[in-house]
Amino acid sequence: LKVIIRTLMVLLNHPDFILMPLYDGARVVVSRSFADFTPQASFDIKKCDVHRLEEGPPLKAELTREQGLQYYRIMQTVRRMELKADQLYKQKIIRGFCHLYDGQEACAAGIEAAINPSDHLITAYRAHGYTYTRGVSVKEILAELTGRKGGVAKGKGGSMHMYAPRFYGGNGIVGAQVPLGAGIALACQYQGNDQVCVTLYGDGAANQGQLFESFNMAALWKLPCIFICENNQYGMGTSMERASASTDYYKRGDFVPGIRVDGMDVLCVREATKFAADHCRSGKGPIIMELQTYRYHGHSMSDPGVSYRTREEIQEVRSKSDPISMLKERMLSNNMASIEEFKEIDVAIRKEVEDAAQFATSDPEPPLEELCNHIFHNNPPLEVRGTNPWVTLKSVS
Amino acid sequence: TFRVTVRDALNQAMDEELERDERVFLLGEEVAQYDGAYKVSRGLWKKYGDKRIIDTPITEMGFAGIAVGAAMAGLRPICEFMTFNFSMQAIDQVINSAAKTYYMSAGQQSVPIVFRGPNGASAGVAAQHSQCFAAWYGHCPGLKVVSPWSAEDAKGLLKSAIRDDNPVVFLENELMYGVPFEMSEESQSKDFTIPIGKAKVERQGNHITLVTHSRYVSHCLDAAAVLAKEGIECEVINLRTIRPLDVESIETSVMKTNHLVTVEGGWPQYGVGAEICARIMEGPAFNYLDAPVTRVTGVDIPMPYAKILEDNSVPQIKDVIFSVKKTLNV
Numbered sequence: 001l002k003v004i005i006r007t008l009m010v011l012l013n014h015p016d017f018i019l020m021p022l023y024d025g026a027r028v029v030v031s032r033s034f035a036d037f038t039p040q041a042s043f044d045i046k047k048c049d050v051h052r053l054e055e056g057p058p059l060k061a062e063l064t065r066e067q068g069l070q071y072y073r074i075m076q077t078v079r080r081m082e083l084k085a086d087q088l089y090k091q092k093i094i095r096g097f098c099h100l101y102d103g104q105e106a107c108a109a110g111i112e113a114a115i116n117p118s119d120h121l122i123t124a125y126r127a128h129g130y131t132y133t134r135g136v137s138v139k140e141i142l143a144e145l146t147g148r149k150g151g152v153a154k155g156k157g158g159s160m161h162m163y164a165p166r167f168y169g170g171n172g173i174v175g176a177q178v179p180l181g182a183g184i185a186l187a188c189q190y191q192g193n194d195q196v197c198v199t200l201y202g203d204g205a206a207n208q209g210q211l212f213e214s215f216n217m218a219a220l221w222k223l224p225c226i227f228i229c230e231n232n233q234y235g236m237g238t239s240m241e242r243a244s245a246s247t248d249y250y251k252r253g254d255f256v257p258g259i260r261v262d263g264m265d266v267l268c269v270r271e272a273t274k275f276a277a278d279h280c281r282s283g284k285g286p287i288i289m290e291l292q293t294y295r296y297h298g299h300s301m302s303d304p305g306v307s308y309r310t311r312e313e314i315q316e317v318r319s320k321s322d323p324i325s326m327l328k329e330r331m332l333s334n335n336m337a338s339i340e341e342f343k344e345i346d347v348a349i350r351k352e353v354e355d356a357a358q359f360a361t362s363d364p365e366p367p368l369e370e371l372c373n374h375i376f377h378n379n380p381p382l383e384v385r386g387t388n389p390w391v392t393l394k395s396v397s
Numbered sequence: 398t399f400r401v402t403v404r405d406a407l408n409q410a411m412d413e414e415l416e417r418d419e420r421v422f423l424l425g426e427e428v429a430q431y432d433g434a435y436k437v438s439r440g441l442w443k444k445y446g447d448k449r450i451i452d453t454p455i456t457e458m459g460f461a462g463i464a465v466g467a468a469m470a471g472l473r474p475i476c477e478f479m480t481f482n483f484s485m486q487a488i489d490q491v492i493n494s495a496a497k498t499y500y501m502s503a504g505q506q507s508v509p510i511v512f513r514g515p516n517g518a519s520a521g522v523a524a525q526h527s528q529c530f531a532a533w534y535g536h537c538p539g540l541k542v543v544s545p546w547s548a549e550d551a552k553g554l555l556k557s558a559i560r561d562d563n564p565v566v567f568l569e570n571e572l573m574y575g576v577p578f579e580m581s582e583e584s585q586s587k588d589f590t591i592p593i594g595k596a597k598v599e600r601q602g603n604h605i606t607l608v609t610h611s612r613y614v615s616h617c618l619d620a621a622a623v624l625a626k627e628g629i630e631c632e633v634i635n636l637r638t639i640r641p642l643d644v645e646s647i648e649t650s651v652m653k654t655n656h657l658v659t660v661e662g663g664w665p666q667y668g669v670g671a672e673i674c675a676r677i678m679e680g681p682a683f684n685y686l687d688a689p690v691t692r693v694t695g696v697d698i699p700m701p702y703a704k705i706l707e708d709n710s711v712p713q714i715k716d717v718i719f720s721v722k723k724t725l726n727v
Contacts, residue, residue: 120470154503161501168469168506173493179459180494183466190422190448190472197470213459220454374500375538377507377562382641384538389679397504 040064041334045268051251051258051288057275061267068331071113071266073345075105075324078129080353081138082297085128085145089301093361094145097172098159101129103296106323107230108133110269111198115277120188122168122181123200125160126230126295130200134167138353142360150363154370175201175208178227182214185225185286196224196280198273204235206249215253215286222285226276227253229290230263236299237308250290263291264321294321373397398581404574406548407437410555411475413587415445418473421559424451424464425477425514434479435515435574461487461512465494468510468564475559478514481530481568488533495564496539511558513567516544517611517662518700518711520572527700529663531610534566535639535672541593542639544568546614548578550637553591561593568639570612596643598650602630605721606650608673609660610636613712617660620717629721639669647673648682655687656724662711665694691724693717 041063048056082102088094101108108129111121123130131141136152144151144162152162160172168184171177181199188195201211206229218225229249233240240247250258257279261272269291276287294317298305305314331337372384372395384393401409414421427434429442429452442450453460457478464476478484484491495508517529534542543558543565545551551569558565583589599614600621607617614635621631632650636643651657657677659670670692677683677690696710 122466153501153505156503157501163502163505168466169498169502171494173489176462176489176494179462179490180466180469182459183463183468184470185466186463187467187470187472190467197466210456210458210462213454213456214463216454216456217459217463221451374502374504376541377499377504377509379563 046262049260057271074109098301099126100297106266110266113270114273120197127170131162139356146360148363149366155366175205185223203231218286224280225286227288232295253288258288260290263293398579401548406552410552414559420473422449423475457486461490481516509562515571516568523702524699532668541565544610557590596646600633602632605656651682652685657690660693
């Protein structure tokens with residue numbers, strides 16, 4: 001009996017096992033993964049408009065149960081992390097700029113699902129989602145937002161300046177990241193490593209001159225660069241119609257082929273990104289993707305986000321096109337997962353974010369000794385003038 | 398010894414570094430097939446080809462950003478600005494994308510890049526093509542700013558700049574490109590470098606210190622030769638690096654001579670000379686000064702075109718001589 005009980009305890013504690021009641025009050029332990037769940041399904045995805053291309057991404061996407069749960073987990077984590085940041089900002093624990101990504105999760109999740117960890121990615125300042133998908137923990141992201149030494153940039157970067165291997169931030173100057181991304185793609189081509197660089201920008205940045213300079217050089221030299229316009233319809237408080245003479249952002253590359261993608265559907269984003277990556281890897285040069293998406297928050301935490309758009313509009317997107325709900329409904333209606341499973345994932349994420357916030361609020365700020373460090377790389381220590389001539393500070397690499 | 402022009406010394410430096418490290422490459426306008434607007438990159442495209450020597454369109458902000466991105470992803474670009482006047486179009490990439498990134502990322506992301514090109518006044522190119530950017534770039538933490546004078550300076554400092562893992566702004570001077578200098582035996586070694594951040598005493602003297610950089614080192618040495626005939630011995634210090642500034646070398650000299658004159662081509666307000674004055678006042682050398690520091694600078698105007706006006710817009714040898722005598726009260 002002891003053996004039976006011990007075995008049962010082991011099984012009961014395993015996350016994949018649930019107890020299912022059977023007839024006559026007897027209980028049998030079953031494995032979740034070979035229950036009635038559909039292991040894989042095919043979904044129709046919206047057709048992408050194309051520019052200078054014979055054909056676009058496929059109209060169907062395959063999704064396995066594992067993938068679905070993973071995408072759900074990723075998007076929900078980003079969602080809850082951003083909402084936690086909102087909370088912390090209102091409590092004045094996060095200060096300065098804070099540009100939140102909730103509503104756009106399908107973009108970050110879909111792109112990451114389509115590229116390799118060895119590929120490269122760079123984006124602008126609405127970067128927390130990508131920082132997560134590129135491998136930084138919620139804990140290190142929130143601690144960076146709260147300016148603590150446990151932050152991914154030791155508290156020295158803040159919201160717009162988070163980095164990871166193959167993730168080049170987080171960039172504060174609108175549009176400046178686009179030539180940088182083309183340069184990263186040049187390095188990939190130069191090194192012959194078959195990698196691509198995903199270079200993101202917004203509908204606001206789409207009018208920047210340096211973008212067109214980048215498109216020109218990328219096309220001229222056939223750089224493996226996927227330029228992605230995350231069109232969330234507003235550049236700060238200015239709608240795209242008020243800022244752009246042409247709002248067909250996927251066509252703005254002129255001689256650079258483009259596709260327009262439903263950015264609220266993680267599968268659509270994934271398929272389009274795969275298509276784009278194949279295009280680049282086959283040596284055809286750059287390609288532009290316009291992801292039609294939406295942000296629930298205002299431009300930043302200083303912007304309530306309702307002076308230039310209606311609450312009805314925001315609510316409509318939330319109810320009809322929320323990326324997380326859409327994925328969840330797809331999986332539920334195809335019996336790929338259960339409501340309980342999603343609830344469990346939500347609970348686990350809530351805890352992860354809560355723990356991260358706990359860390360982010362309790363971790364100490366960086367020590368003052370850190371102030372002048374990281375000016376130069378591989379450099380002998382140097383002296384830095386302080387605020388007055390009697391203060392000389394030390395800087396190490 | 399070897400008689401080499403500054404242009405050829407720069408060419409040698411780039412050639413050697415391109416050969417030594419395959420991650421090094423050069424990009425800019427006309428650097429490849431045209432052999433360089435000022436022929437500094439002559440022969441390099443023929444030797445290294447399209448992959449390593451890249452002609453860009455006339456899009457400074459774009460190609461400077463591309464160069465910075467390439468540096469972030471593991472290459473070691475040399476980004477040429479045809480003149481530093483055009484770097485103003487790209488200055489956001491130099492400062493915000495290159496200089497600040499190592500700090501913002503707390504040491505995770507380094508940017509090993511060199512921005513080089515001619516800086517300052519030329520001959521008859523007028524206001525938009527004659528500005529000196531030493532003070533502009535010298536202001537910014539995260540950058541190293543180098544200003545060579547001689548052929549040996551040019552070669553040794555450019556090699557150091559290319560090997561440095563940080564963003565370096567390398568300010569050349571068009572009027573110096575064709576000037577030949579004797580180069581030492583050791584400068585012919587492929588591993589010859591000159592450390593960034595150390596000034597050089599080009600001429601020893603006891604009566605007064607002249608601190609200068611780039612083309613004006615020649616002016617100071619010429620002035621010193623004239624003054625020597627009148628019994629005034631000038632110590633001429635070639636800064637070689639604008640940032641980090643070698644204040645110690647200046648202080649050591651001033652504590653010996655008790656008099657200081659700075660000479661530069663740039664405008665006076667908030668310039669290199671102004672910074673030297675401030676630093677001298679904050680350090681031990683102040684108590685050794687027998688007279689206030691004198692700054693000899695470019696005239697505080699946009700550069701005019703007519704030769705007589707242009708000649709009178711930048712320091713001449715007679716201005717240095719005059720300022721030395723005024724400072725010494727002779």
